[in-house]
Amino acid sequence: MKNTGMRRSLDFYGRIVIPKEMRVSMGFNLGDSVEYFFDNETGVVTLQKSNDVSCKICGSIEELTYFNKSFLCKECIVELKGDL
Numbered sequence: 001m002k003n004t005g006m007r008r009s010l011d012f013y014g015r016i017v018i019p020k021e022m023r024v025s026m027g028f029n030l031g032d033s034v035e036y037f038f039d040n041e042t043g044v045v046t047l048q049k050s051n052d053v054s055c056k057i058c059g060s061i062e063e064l065t066y067f068n069k070s071f072l073c074k075e076c077i078v079e080l081k082g083d084l
Contacts, residue, residue, distance in 0.1 A: 057073075
């Protein structure tokens, strides 16, 4: 993970502004949905541009199957089956 050196404070409502340089480099546009991920062990929060049609586990958009109100890719399905 790259440290940008940028810092932002939470506003009164708990919001943080994502700096323009980061939005541009991440491909975020006005109105895009953003997904948040949190790692309990490290305390790291990550952002990802939300793609409503992507694998719920890895985010892939290749070879998707719809299962239980979510999409899963073939690779993740095979990996999950191997864990059984």
